[in-house]
Structures are given as C-alpha cells and as structure tokens.
Amino acid sequence: MPRNDSLEMGELTDTSFYILLSLVDAKHGYLIMKSIESMTDNRLSIGPASMYTSIKKLLSAGLIQLLKDEDEKRKTYVATEKGIQLLRKDVERRREMVRHAEEILKNRGV
Amino acid sequence: MEETKFIFSGGLAFSEERDMMKLSAYAKKGWALESFAPLGYKLRRSDPQNIIYSIDYQKGADDEYFEFFEAAEWKHVCSIGNEIHVFSAPEGTKPIYSDKSTEIEKYEREKKQMGKSALAFLIFTVLFILLKVMSLTGWLPRAAGIISLILGIVSLIILVFSGLPYLAYQYRLSQLRKL
Numbered sequence: 128m129p130r131n132d133s134l135e136m137g138e139l140t141d142t143s144f145y146i147l148l149s150l151v152d153a154k155h156g157y158l159i160m161k162s163i164e165s166m167t168d169n170r171l172s173i174g175p176a177s178m179y180t181s182i183k184k185l186l187s188a189g190l191i192q193l194l195k196d197e198d199e200k201r202k203t204y205v206a207t208e209k210g211i212q213l214l215r216k217d218v219e220r221r222r223e224m225v226r227h228a229e230e231i232l233k234n235r236g237v
Numbered sequence: 238m239e240e241t242k243f244i245f246s247g248g249l250a251f252s253e254e255r256d257m258m259k260l261s262a263y264a265k266k267g268w269a270l271e272s273f274a275p276l277g278y279k280l281r282r283s284d285p286q287n288i289i290y291s292i293d294y295q296k297g298a299d300d301e302y303f304e305f306f307e308a309a310e311w312k313h314v315c316s317i318g319n320e321i322h323v324f325s326a327p328e329g330t331k332p333i334y335s336d337k338s339t340e341i342e343k344y345e346r347e348k349k350q351m352g353k354s355a356l357a358f359l360i361f362t363v364l365f366i367l368l369k370v371m372s373l374t375g376w377l378p379r380a381a382g383i384i385s386l387i388l389g390i391v392s393l394i395i396l397v398f399s400g401l402p403y404l405a406y407q408y409r410l411s412q413l414r415k416l
Contacts, residue, residue, distance in 0.1 A: 142336045156301050157308045174335035175305035176293045180342055202301055 134188055139217045142173055142181050143190075147214050150191050153205035156182060185210070238282075242268055245277040249292065249321070250347070250402030250409075257290040261328075264288050270323065272315045287328045294347050296320045306333070341413050348406035351399050358396040365389030 134140075139147065149162045159182075164172050173181070182204065185191045190210035194203040206214065244263065246256050260270050260278065269283035270290065291311065295302060296319070303313055311324040311333060324333065334340040365385045372382025 140336060140338050142339065157304050160305070160308060172331055172335065174331060174333045175302075175309040175311060176291075176295075176333040176343070177335045177339040178305050179295065179302050180339040184342075200300070201304075 134184060134190075137213065137216065138220065139213065140181075141171065142177055143185060144214070144217060144221075145171060145173070146178075146181055146185060147190060147206055147210050150204050150206040151211065151214075153194055153203050155201045155203050157201070159204070240282050241271070242280045242282075243274055243277055244280060248402070248405075250351070250405040253292055257292060260290045261288060264290075264325075270314050270325070273317050273321070273323075288325045289328055289330065290314070291324050291326070291333045293322050293324070293333060294320060294343055295322060296346075298322060309333070337413060337416075341410060344406050344410050344413070348403060348410065351403040351406060355396060355399040355403050358392045358399065361392040362389055362396050365392060 134143065145163045145166070146159055149159050149166065154162065156178075160173055160175075160178055182191070186193070186204075189207060190213060191204045192207050194205055242263075244259065246252070249256065256278075260280075263280055264270070264283075264286050267283055267285040268280040269286065269288075271279045271281040273279070298316075298319055306313060306324055309326075310330055311326045314323045314325050316322045334343065365388045368377060368385035369382050369389060371377045372379060372385065377385075
C-alpha cells in the first residue's frame with residue numbers, strides 16, 4: 128500500500144472530503160462530480176480518473192456504500208455511518224487548522 | 238494516399254507524457270489515434286483537431302468508469318485488455334487526475350504489477366543459470382544444459398522488459414511524492 132495513504136491515517140484528502148460530503152445524501156456516481164463543482168463554485172472539479180479511484184477506495188474502506196435501487200444501469204452511493212463519523216472528525220481537524228492560522232495571523236495584526 | 242500510419246511508442250513507463258504529446262501533435266496535422274499497435278500506435282487520417290490525449294491504467298474498468306470520463310468530456314479512444322485506456326479531449330479540458338494521491342495510486346498499481354513479473358523472472362533466470370551450471374559440472378545431461386541456457390536467456394529478456402519499467406515507475410513515484 129502507498130506510504131502516504133491518508134485514509135489509513137484517518138484523514139480525508141480534499142477529494143475524499145468533498146465526495147463524502149456530497150454523499151451525505153445518496154447520489155448517482157456521475158452526479159457527485161457535478162454537485163462538487165456547484166458546491167465549490169467550480170473551484171474544485173474532480174477529474175474522472177481521480178473520481179473513480181476515490182470512489183473505489185471509499186467503498187473498500189466502508190465509508191460509502193452502494194445502494195440497491197431500481198435503476199440498475201447507474202450506480203447510487205451513500206455515505207455509511209462510519210463515513211459520516213470520519214467526516215465529522217475531519218471537519219473538526221480542519222476547523223482546528225483554520226483556528227490555528229487565524230490566531231497566528233490575528234496576533235501579527237494581518 | 239495512405240489512410241493509416243504507425244508510430245512507435247517510447248515505452249509507456251518511460252515516456253507516457255511524450256507519447257501523448259506526440260499523438261496530440263499528429264492529431265493537429267490530421268492523424269488521429271485509432272488503436273494501440275505492437276510497440277506503438279496506429280493513426281488514421283482525419284480532419285486536423287486540437288485535442289489532447291491521456292492514458293490511464295485500470296484493470297477491469299466497468300461502465301461507470303467510462304461514464305465518469307464521458308461526463309467530464311473525455312472521449313474513450315482505445316484500450317488494451319481492458320486495462321490500459323486512452324482518452325481524448327479538446328485542448329484545455331481539465332486533467333483526468335485532479336489530485337496527487339489518486340495519481341500516485343495509478344503508478345503504484347503499475348509498479349506492483351511490473352514488480353511481480355520482474356521478481357518471477359528473476360527467479361526463473363537464476364534457476365535456469367543454476368541448471369546450466371549443473372549440466373556443465375556433469376550433474377545433468379548436456380541437452381538439459383542447452384535447454385536451460387535458452388530458457389535462461391528468454392527469462393532474462395522478460396526480466397529486463399519488466400525490471401526497467403519497474404524502476405521507471407519507482408522513479409516517477411519518488412518524483413510525485415517529493416512535494
């Protein structure tokens with residue numbers, strides 16, 4: 128396994144973070160990319176190869192799951208309980224990062 | 238007038254980007270990639286187009302895989318053994334990998350596969366050389382020695398053709414991980 132695998136360290140990359148976030152509500156795979164683009168005002172657009180790799184990874188880590196649904200052609204995913212928990216933890220981690228930065232920058236009067 | 242043309246690949250492990258740029262330059266001149274060919278690519282005469290090419294490795298790619306590319310306006314051009322896939326898109330389209338950690342995985346997968354075959358053929362090569370030595374010392378009949386030598390050379394060739402790409406991927410990964 129890759130040495131810098133952040134998922135195994137319990138951290139989400141920006142890509143996984145946004146995929147998981149957009150899967151709090153179930154979505155067709157191809158709609159995830161679109162929803163992330165509109166969520167971030169096109170600042171983040173996930174390439175198709177990165178998307179496919181990330182989905183497979185989140186699936187095998189049990190952070191998202193495939194929904195059995197009527198439309199058998201297109202796959203629908205949703206975040207699992209474990210996925211939501213990790214998302215919460217990661218939001219906390221990111222909040223910390225922002226807090227640290229704000230404190231230091233404020234002290235310098237920037 | 239010729240309708241198809243063949244161009245050599247520099248070996249995907251070594252010159253992926255150069256190969257893709259070369260294909261893009263040919264597309265501008267009116268030669269579009271049609272398929273893979275032994276040791277290179279087969280091009281077909283077309284209207285000149287401003288397109289870029291990208292390659293991805295994905296074993297057993299399913300409908301969803303190609304759907305993601307289509308949604309991002311990357312057109313599937315050709316594949317080998319449902320493992321190596323080439324896509325094309327208008328110049329300026331966003332790249333197929335948008336973050337480093339997934340791109341690292343692309344090359345990790347290839348490196349692992351090359352490493353496995355390199356290791357297997359390293360063992361075969363050593364084994365056949367041992368057999369050859371045994372025949373020289375008279376432990377094995379001469380005929381067995383000759384066969385071992387031939388098999389040993391064949392294994393060595395395969396070892397080189399998987400060992401060098403393995404090292405190339407290793408180098409590429411170390412470059413990707415630098416930052």
